[in-house]
Amino acid sequence: MPNAAMSSDGGDGLTTVAAVLVAGGSGTRLGADVPKAFVRVAGRTLLEYAVARFLGHDAVRDVVVAAPAALTGAAAELAPGATVVAGGRTRQESVARALAVLAADVEVVLVHDVARAFVPAALIDRVLDGVRLRGADGAVPFLGVTDTVRRVTPAGDLGELVDRTALLAMQTPQGFRRAVLDRAHAAATTADATDDAALVQALGGRVVAVRGDERAFKVTVPLDLMLAEALVQRFGADLESTWWDVEHG
Numbered sequence: 001m002p003n004a005a006m007s008s009d010g011g012d013g014l015t016t017v018a019a020v021l022v023a024g025g026s027g028t029r030l031g032a033d034v035p036k037a038f039v040r041v042a043g044r045t046l047l048e049y050a051v052a053r054f055l056g057h058d059a060v061r062d063v064v065v066a067a068p069a070a071l072t073g074a075a076a077e078l079a080p081g082a083t084v085v086a087g088g089r090t091r092q093e094s095v096a097r098a099l100a101v102l103a104a105d106v107e108v109v110l111v112h113d114v115a116r117a118f119v120p121a122a123l124i125d126r127v128l129d130g131v132r133l134r135g136a137d138g139a140v141p142f143l144g145v146t147d148t149v150r151r152v153t154p155a156g157d158l159g160e161l162v163d164r165t166a167l168l169a170m171q172t173p174q175g176f177r178r179a180v181l182d183r184a185h186a187a188a189t190t191a192d193a194t195d196d197a198a199l200v201q202a203l204g205g206r207v208v209a210v211r212g213d214e215r216a217f218k219v220t221v222p223l224d225l226m227l228a229e230a231l232v233q234r235f236g237a238d239l240e241s242t243w244w245d246v247e248h249g
């Protein structure tokens with residue numbers, strides 16, 4: 001499907017924005033005794049941090065959370081301003097279930113991992129600008145890759161060197177014109193795409209890259225939780241600080 005056709009719908013103003021927060025995972029790599037969204041950092045769950053980021057953002061009107069099916073009630077209690085749905089077996093299914101309950105007038109959707117609970121408002125702004133100002137179907141934040149990267153051979157030996165300057169590590173929120181994202185999910189041929197940009201591009205959509213932010217790191221393994229705890233202690237719950245912006249802005 002050509003870009004022009006995909007970009008022509010979704011509304012001219014692109015003003016009505018909803019956030020889909022996926023929280024339906026179990027957090028196997030974290031290994032906590034509750035699903036990852038319910039793990040606490042400085043007394044609050046990752047779900048609460050993430051919901052507060054989006055409900056507190058001026059541009060975002062609606063928030064939908066896809067929670068583990070057995071914990072939708074608990075999620076609703078922690079996120080009173082959000083709509084909660086049961087997540088699916090995969091991240092992709094969780095996104096699709098949340099998309100299914102969005103209000104009809106939503107024009108832009110921000111899909112975000114609750115595991116990236118500390119996303120700063122400025123990153124949400126950059127993603128929205130990417131969709132609204134660059135005429136794209138979607139906008140996705142990225143960081144550069146900092147390690148040396150190699151392929152591994154089938155035998156498990158060190159393979160060829162990969163040029164890391166040509167690689168981008170994707171973050172969330174990933175922002176899309178709502179009509180395009182709906183179509184991309186409806187057309188998906190597998191249920192395990194690791195992000196939504198891949199589905200939109202599979203349909204011929206144009207997705208632009210915007211600068212990411214280290215604070216939007218994904219809590220994946222126990223060390224990430226220690227980092228989160230230390231950052232909240234150092235900078236406060238929203239991790240906003242002049243020092244950070246000077247150093248990293």
Ligand SMILES: Nc1ccn([C@@H]2O[C@H](COP(=O)(O)OP(=O)(O)OP(=O)(O)O)[C@@H](O)[C@H]2O)c(=O)n1
Pocket residue numbers: 022023024025026027028029030036037066087088089090091092094095112113114115116218219220
């Ligand atoms: N069936 C699923 C699987 C994942 N997610 C969400 O997708 C985001 C990114 O996934 P990841 O960090 O991999 O979370 P988990 O799947 O929970 O982690 P793991 O792979 O270690 O089990 C998380 O916010 C997670 O809750 C989801 O909503 N539904």
Ligand SMILES: C[C@](O)(CO)[C@H](O)COP(=O)(O)O
Pocket residue numbers: 091113169170171172194195196218
């Ligand atoms: C969407 C994502 O966070 C972008 O980096 C990532 O693809 C999620 O992958 P995971 O395997 O579910 O952690």
